[in-house]
Amino acid sequence: MGRSIWGLLGIVLLLIGAMAAKDRLIALPAPPAHAAPGQFDANRAVARLAFILGDQRPHPVDSADGDAVRDRLIQAMRGVGLAPRISDDFACNGFAHARSVSCARVRNLVAEIGPTSGPALLLAAHYDSATAGPGAADDGIGVATMLEIAANLRGRPLSRGVIFLIDEGEEAGLIGARAFLDRDPAAARVDAVLNMEARGVSGPAIMFETSRPNAAAVALYRAAASRPLANSLSADLYGLIPNSTDVNVFKARPWTILNFAIIGNETRYHSPGDRVEALDRASLQHMGDQVQAVTERVLENGLPAARGTRLYADLAGRALIALPLGFGLLLLGILLVFFALTSWRRGALGRPLAAVAASLVGGAALAWLGQFAVGLIRAGDYWRASPVVTTSAVYASAIVAALLAIRAIAPKAGRHRLRAAFLLAFTIVGAAISLIAPGGAIYFLLPPLIAALGIALGRGRPAIETGAALVAALALYVSFGPALGLFEVLLTDGPFWVFAPLGALMLLPWLIELPQLVERCRPLALPGAALLLIAWTAVALAPAYSEDRRQRMTVAYLRDGGTGAARWTLSGDGARRPPGFDWRREPLPWSPAKRWTADAPRDADGGAAPPTLVVLGETRTGAERRLRVRIQAPGADQVGLFAPAGSPLLAAGAPGFVQRFGRGDPDDPFVLGCGGRSCDGATFDIILRGPAPVPATLVATRFGLDIPRRPTRPPLAAPQYAPDSRVLFTRLRL
Numbered sequence: 032m033g034r035s036i037w038g039l040l041g042i043v044l045l046l047i048g049a050m051a052a053k054d055r056l057i058a059l060p061a062p063p064a065h066a067a068p069g070q071f072d073a074n075r076a077v078a079r080l081a082f083i084l085g086d087q088r089p090h091p092v093d094s095a096d097g098d099a100v101r102d103r104l105i106q107a108m109r110g111v112g113l114a115p116r117i118s119d120d121f122a123c124n125g126f127a128h129a130r131s132v133s134c135a136r137v138r139n140l141v142a143e144i145g146p147t148s149g150p151a152l153l154l155a156a157h158y159d160s161a162t163a164g165p166g167a168a169d170d171g172i173g174v175a176t177m178l179e180i181a182a183n184l185r186g187r188p189l190s191r192g193v194i195f196l197i198d199e200g201e202e203a204g205l206i207g208a209r210a211f212l213d214r215d216p217a218a219a220r221v222d223a224v225l226n227m228e229a230r231g232v233s234g235p236a237i238m239f240e241t242s243r244p245n246a247a248a249v250a251l252y253r254a255a256a257s258r259p260l261a262n263s264l265s266a267d268l269y270g271l272i273p274n275s276t277d278v279n280v281f282k283a284r285p286w287t288i289l290n291f292a293i294i295g296n297e298t299r300y301h302s303p304g305d306r307v308e309a310l311d312r313a314s315l316q317h318m319g320d321q322v323q324a325v326t327e328r329v330l331e332n333g334l335p336a337a338r339g340t341r342l343y344a345d346l347a348g349r350a351l352i353a354l355p356l357g358f359g360l361l362l363l364g365i366l367l368v369f370f371a372l373t374s375w376r377r378g379a380l381g382r383p384l385a386a387v388a389a390s391l392v393g394g395a396a397l398a399w400l401g402q403f404a405v406g407l408i409r410a411g412d413y414w415r416a417s418p419v420v421t422t423s424a425v426y427a428s429a430i431v432a433a434l435l436a437i438r439a440i441a442p443k444a445g446r447h448r449l450r451a452a453f454l455l456a457f458t459i460v461g462a463a464i465s466l467i468a469p470g471g472a473i474y475f476l477l478p479p480l481i482a483a484l485g486i487a488l489g490r491g492r493p494a495i496e497t498g499a500a501l502v503a504a505l506a507l508y509v510s511f512g513p514a515l516g517l518f519e520v521l522l523t524d525g526p527f528w529v530f531a532p533l534g535a536l537m538l539l540p541w542l543i544e545l546p547q548l549v550e551r552c553r554p555l556a557l558p559g560a561a562l563l564l565i566a567w568t569a570v571a572l573a574p575a576y577s578e579d580r581r582q583r584m585t586v587a588y589l590r591d592g593g594t595g596a597a598r599w600t601l602s603g604d605g606a607r608r609p610p611g612f613d614w615r616r617e618p619l620p621w622s623p624a625k626r627w628t629a630d631a632p633r634d635a636d637g638g639a640a641p642p643t644l645v646v647l648g649e650t651r652t653g654a655e656r657r658l659r660v661r662i663q664a665p666g667a668d669q670v671g672l673f674a675p676a677g678s679p680l681l682a683a684g685a686p687g688f689v690q691r692f693g694r695g696d697p698d699d700p701f702v703l704g705c706g707g708r709s710c711d712g713a714t715f716d717i718i719l720r721g722p723a724p725v726p727a728t729l730v731a732t733r734f735g736l737d738i739p740r741r742p743t744r745p746p747l748a749a750p751q752y753a754p755d756s757r758v759l760f761t762r763l764r765l
Contacts, residue, residue: 093707
């Protein structure tokens, strides 16, 4: 018995190690020391980026630092043979799924090469940064990629035009993209777009979004990319979340679209850590290689004529598998029926199937309990510095749950019946996921197909079925393992326990091959509990933050322009709040979102004047009112006009650029936002329904917090998503 326990423990540790290393299957080559003529050179591209960013200050839309970056960017564009023209628009953009309209003065840079008539390929990126960081990755990686490709295309005879759009205002609400689409004549020639983005500073460049239907885009990418990284599951899931890039604007046109991004180490995203020295050059090389290859493919062969929708997934970044959606769903249905019949014939529909289901549910339950227990003694994102420690504990929980479920529910089932039960459960999960995200079906076809062939060919020859089952398990690890690793990176804020069932689907095929070893290990509960205690204790003891992965914390000073009452606010993960203040949780005056707040001295910001709104005129058309207003907010870097949820606001924006408010969440306030210097004195139109006055709050934000006795961040904390700021607000009625 002792040897059995140690043997099982060794296998369990090997499986945990394999899960921790699954993303290592995607290995990015380093940039070439000496690039061949015409080859993408990340070292050369990052040198241009360093020049453009200068002293690496944040350069948000319509700011003085943005002006300096734009001037250097124009120099760099001319240096690679482009002749940029500058547009100048005060534009606005709305969102179909959010109750917000964003406006700003944007100056896009547009350059064209090749034929000046006929269809053109658009390469797109943005040069404005988030308000809290210098944007070396977001979206310096796109700018650097575009300039290097332009340098490599210089002097070539081109069969079609290439338009380089480096827009402003993406971070403020995709405003530059909206101005290009609605106002720039070059948009009329575009039939395909390659957009480049970042949600981190490292990792492979993922092609995470396509135009819909996607057949032409997938065919183009598959034919061009030598190291593809993409899957239709992530594309479908991305469409279900509120994140957005300039592609959200471009999707209004029937263009063939590919959207690329890196997502490694999100802790530096939209923070002071998004610097040139933190940008992984291998990531830039991978981005550049892919986008240049697709560009050259379009120039040589045009766009594919493929129609319909495809399922697709890469195999560890080495090849891309694609097949028609209808065929894939039909094949998944056939496999589900096959394994249902196989399970029925083998008597696996009872206890064996229940054991597999209990493994999935039990793994999630144990992982949730582990996270909950650690959360009782550690506040905030305690996994931030070393997420692999937490994911390893999650997968240890999945393994223990699976072993206990098999032992308790189906101890005598044997691998013959457990295999059938697992494959039936696997295809059921695939069918369920396909109802929400049809692209997910791609991961539930190859492994069960291999296993099904083994069952069909292995009648009377168990070794064939066993061999096919192991090959299927390996195929699942190679195909889905890296994708699961990328999903872990995307869900960097947790909860991590949701990965336990997905991990169990990868681990169960290996555990099912150990029934005799499990049977000899009596009892399993005690060693399983010991493993979980060790795994989650490691999570509790691992450092929460590091120099590379800092705690998220932004400090702001809020003052009510009417009453003069002031408070400090913290936005972040809530851990290790600055000492010396009586912190409490309460909502912001204009939003139900709660933050940590503490009393602050009045007029600590020097008594700056609060923002005001002047009604210039009002017209009525039936039940609708149109207000023309002017916002006055001297010195403000951002302005927001907030109306409570349920307000009868219909549309808002600058004259000539009025946009409708989207649906949004019923609890969300309505927001008319404006970014940059030009917001002070800007004129807006607001359309409301009904004659009743609407309460609103006008909020003016000034970046920077040079105020004495302000809360001091811990050493390993930094602003993220928003800089430290001074905020003045005024209550009014529309």
